Amino acid sequence: MDFETLSKIEHPSVWIGDELFQRRDWQYHLTPDDLEQLRTAAASQSDLDSITKTSFALNGFSETLVDIQQALENESGATMIKGLPIDELLTDMAAKIYFGICQHLGTPVSQSATGERIFHVRDAGFAETDPRSRGPNTKKRLSFHTDRCDVIAFLCLRKAKSGGENFVVSSMAVFNRILETRPDLLNVLMQPFHYIRHTVDTGNQSPFCQQPIFSFTDDYFACSFLRVLIDRAHQSADLPDLTAVQVEALDYLESVCEDPELHVPFYQEPGDILLLNNWTTLHRRSEFVDHDEPELRRHLLRVWLSMPNSRPISPLFADNFGATASGAIRGGMRAQQS
Helix, strand or coil: CCHHHCCCCCCCCCCCHHHHHHCCCCEEECCHHHHHHHHHHHHCCCCHHHCCCCCCCCCCHHHHHHHHHHHHHHCCCEEEEECCCHHHCCHHHHHHHHHHHHHHHCEEECCCCCCCCCEEECCCCCCCCCCCCCHHHCCCCCCCECCCCCEEEEEEEECCCEECCEEEEEHHHHHHHHHHHCHHHHHHHCCCEEEECCCCCCCCCCCEEEECCEEEECCEEEECCCHHHHHHHHHCCCCCCCCHHHHHHHHHHHHHHCCCCCCEEECCCCCCEEEEECCCEEEEECCEECCCCHHHCCEEEEEEEECCCCCCCCHHHHHHHECCCCCCCECCCCCCCC
């Protein structure tokens, strides 16, 4: 597709800066009745692995979750569920409630070669060169990116002493800005880039894949971007180097995401559940400083969701995501073969 044939995207998932905070689907506050339904459903679960949509029975709140599910795909692509009383709940109960909500929204997929469906986002203290190190288990600043799923969900259990701020931007708005200012680079970003296999993705037999950053499939937009794996592919002797114009395009993409006019910053408070559509938003986190006491340190729970109402995506994503059809189970990391 040539940039001269591209046009500005007009869609509810296009929002600029704090316009997001004015959207009707941005925040949902749990009601006392919602919380009673969630507590009752969680109390009947023996453990996290036993939780399914069927076993985690909800009444009226299930209809609210259907509305959130549809809004994530067709509206802003970003929703914050607020009001889970973390201070009153044991961590185990909070995790069950969170995972039950996720099961109603979609299908949790693996986030590691060992099949973890809930990932603990906290500083693990790994050295930079440790192969187990990945962005979410460090304190460092993360750059704008997407994850290997349709929707990413975060539950905040504890905030950092300082820092750890969230930043979210509409990738459709980023596309429109680049179309307006540097359409030549947009054409580059719609071509496949090499991604090297992540160091923790040991169940994946493919050493690399190729996929575009911006794409359209059956008129559905998709953005997928994780620069760290593109840069590692560039450094690999087995793969071609990035061209000068590819580097310029990647740098320009990141500079547009960092424009304060386009993105929104905010903090998750304990009990907040943040949901983001990875095909229509990019997100990042600022560096943080932790408390000295282990029990007070920053701790989030993360789930990667495959959504039943997802969009079709390019066949070029098959190597990384598996299925590409609308509503198919896709994303996550393959289990390592014993």
